[in-house]
Amino acid sequence: MKEEKNINRRNFLSAATVVIGGVIGVSLGIPSLVYLTGPATQKTESENWIRLGSTAKIEIGTPTLFKVKVQHKAGWIVDEEEISVYVITQNGRAFVAMSNICTHLGCRVRWISENDSFFCPCHNAVFDEEGNVIDGPPPRPLDRYETKVENDSLFILV
Amino acid sequence: MSEKYLNWLDERVGFRSVWQAIFLRKIPKVNWLFTLGSATLFTAFIQIFTGILLTIYYVPTPDHAYDSVQYITTQVPAGWLIRGLHHWGASAMVVLTVLHMLRVILYGSYKFPREVTWFTGVFLLIIVIGFGFTGYLLPWDQKAYWATTVGTRIAGVAPFAGEWILRVVRGGEELSAVTLARFFGVHVWFLPASLILLLGTHMYLVIRLGISSLPKREE
Numbered sequence: 001m002k003e004e005k006n007i008n009r010r011n012f013l014s015a016a017t018v019v020i021g022g023v024i025g026v027s028l029g030i031p032s033l034v035y036l037t038g039p040a041t042q043k044t045e046s047e048n049w050i051r052l053g054s055t056a057k058i059e060i061g062t063p064t065l066f067k068v069k070v071q072h073k074a075g076w077i078v079d080e081e082e083i084s085v086y087v088i089t090q091n092g093r094a095f096v097a098m099s100n101i102c103t104h105l106g107c108r109v110r111w112i113s114e115n116d117s118f119f120c121p122c123h124n125a126v127f128d129e130e131g132n133v134i135d136g137p138p139p140r141p142l143d144r145y146e147t148k149v150e151n152d153s154l155f156i157l158v
Numbered sequence: 159m160s161e162k163y164l165n166w167l168d169e170r171v172g173f174r175s176v177w178q179a180i181f182l183r184k185i186p187k188v189n190w191l192f193t194l195g196s197a198t199l200f201t202a203f204i205q206i207f208t209g210i211l212l213t214i215y216y217v218p219t220p221d222h223a224y225d226s227v228q229y230i231t232t233q234v235p236a237g238w239l240i241r242g243l244h245h246w247g248a249s250a251m252v253v254l255t256v257l258h259m260l261r262v263i264l265y266g267s268y269k270f271p272r273e274v275t276w277f278t279g280v281f282l283l284i285i286v287i288g289f290g291f292t293g294y295l296l297p298w299d300q301k302a303y304w305a306t307t308v309g310t311r312i313a314g315v316a317p318f319a320g321e322w323i324l325r326v327v328r329g330g331e332e333l334s335a336v337t338l339a340r341f342f343g344v345h346v347w348f349l350p351a352s353l354i355l356l357l358g359t360h361m362y363l364v365i366r367l368g369i370s371s372l373p374k375r376e377e
Contacts, residue, residue, distance in 0.1 A: 028204075028243075031236035032211055038235040075215070076222070076229035 039075065049148065049155040052085060056152065058095070063088045063111045063118070063129055065100075070158050085145060085156060086111060086118070088129055097145040097156045098131045104138040118142065179365055186371035191265075194258040195364070201250050202357070205289075208244040209346070216296070218342035220335050223298035248290055255286045267370040275363040278356050285353050292345040298338060306341070307333055 052066040063086040072081040084100040100108050100118075107122035117134060118127040125136030132141045145156035168174045215234060217226045230237040259279065262268050268276035295306040310333070314324035329336030 028207070031239050032207075035211060035234055035236040035240050036214060038237070039233075042233075042235075076225035076233075 047157050050158045052087065052097070052154045052156055054152055055089075055092070055095070055149055055154050058087050058089050058092075058154070060089055060092055061129075062113070063098070065111065083158070084108065086131075086142075087147075087154065093149075095147045095149070095154055096130060097147045097154070098142040099145065101143065102138060103133075103140045103142060104136070109142070183365065183368065185369055188369065188372055191261045192369060194254060194261050198251065198254040198258050199357075199361075201247055201254055202353070204243060205247045205251060206350070208240050208247065211240050212244055213346060218296065218338050220298060220338060223296065223338060227297045227299075248293060251286050252290055255283050259283060265370065266373050269370075271367055272363070272370065275360060275367065278360045278363070282353070282356050282360060285349055285356065289345065289349050289353075292341040292349065295338060295341045296345065303333060306337070310337075 048070075050068050050070060052068055058064045066085045066087060067082055068085065069080045069082050072079055086098045086100055087095055088098075089095045100110070102109050102120040102122065102125055104120065104123055104125055107120050109118040109120045109125070109127060111117075112119045115126075116129060118129075118131070119125070120127075120136065120138075123137050125138045126134040127138070127142055128134050130141075131144065145158065147157075148155050212230065215226055215230045215237070217223060227241070230241050232238075262276065262279065291306075291309060294309075295302045310324055310327050313327055314320045316323055325331065327337075328334070329340050
C-alpha cells in the first residue's frame with residue numbers, strides 16, 4: 001500500500017469514466033455538428049444546359065428577356081423555379097446572358113429602354129447593357145451564364 | 159489556479175455539495191444489475207439528444223414526413239447515424255426500462271421507503287411506451303401507418319369509451335394529417351415534459367433515499 005498512491009481503484013474508475021465519457025461525447029458530438037451543418041456545405045445539384053429560345057428572336061444591341069423554368073431541389077423538395085435571363089448580342093453570333101438578379105441585395109433588375117440601362121428599384125442601381133455597374137451600390141456586374149448555340153437555339157448553363 | 163475560480167463559484171452556487179450528493183454518495187455493495195437504471199437514464203439522454211437533432215429536418219405532415227425522413231437517412235451527412243441511434247435507442251429504452259423494473263421487483267426494492275419511487279417508475283414505463291407508440295408513426299411509411307391503424311383500433315375495443323378514445327387518438331375517424339400532427343406533438347412536447355417531471359422526481363427520490371441493499375436470506 002506504499003507505492004502508487006495516485007492509482008487506486010477510485011482514481012482509476014474516475015479516470016475511466018472521464019475517458020469513456022469523452023469518447024462517447026466526441027463520437028456523438030462530431031457527427032452532430034456534421035449533421036447540423038451538412039446541407040449548408042453540400043454542393044448544389046449538377047449543372048444543366050437549358051434552352052432559352054431561338055437566336056433569331058434576339059435583337060442586336062438590345063437586351064432581350066427570356067424566362068425559363070429550371071428544376072430546383074431544396075432538401076427533399078424539387079420544384080420548378082422561373083428564372084429571367086437577359087441576352088444581348090452585338091453581332092448575332094456572340095451572346096452574353098445575364099441574370100436579372102441585382103448583385104447588391106438580390107432584387108430583380110429590369111431593362112429601361114429609354115435610358116439604355118438596367119435599373120434596380122430597390123437602391124437605384126444602374127447597369128449598362130452588358131451588365132456593368134454604372135451607378136449605385138452593387139459590388140460587381142450582373143452575373144453571367146455560360147452560353148452555347150446549337151441548331152440556332154441558345155442554351156445557358158444553369 | 160482553476161481551483162481558485164472553482165472555489166469562488168462554489169461559494170456562490172454550492173455545486174460541490176450537489177456533486178457530492180449525486181456522484182459521491184455512499185451506496186451499499188450491490189451487483190451489476192443495479193446499473194440498469196443508470197443505463198436507462200443514459201439511453202434516455204441519447205434519445206433526447208438525437209430526437210432534438212431529428213426535428214431539425216423532420217416535418218410532420220403527410221406530404222413531407224416520409225420524404226424528410228428519407229432525406230435525413232440518405233442525404234444529410236451522419237443523418238443515418240442520428241436516426242439509427244434514435245431508432246435503436248427506442249427499442250433499448252423499452253428493454254432497459256423493463257429489465258430495470260424486473261430487477262426492482264426481484265430484489266424487493268419497491269418496498270418501504272421507496273414506494274413513491276416505484277409509482278413514478280411505473281408512470282415512467284407508461285411514458286416510455288407512449289414514446290414508442292407515437293414515434294412509430296412518424297416515419298409515415300407503410301409499417302408506421304398500419305401499425306398505428308391497428309394500435310389505435312386496439313384502443314377502440316375498450317368497453318363503453320372505446321369508440322370515443324379511438325376518435326380522440328386519431329383526431330377523427332381515420333388516420334390522417336391530424337393524427338400525424340398530434341402524434342408528433344405528443345412525442346416531442348407532451349411526453350418529454352412529463353418525462354422530465356417524473357424523471358426528476360424519480361432521481362430525487364433515488365438520491366434522497368439511497369439505493370436498496372441486497373436482500374439477505376436470514377431477514
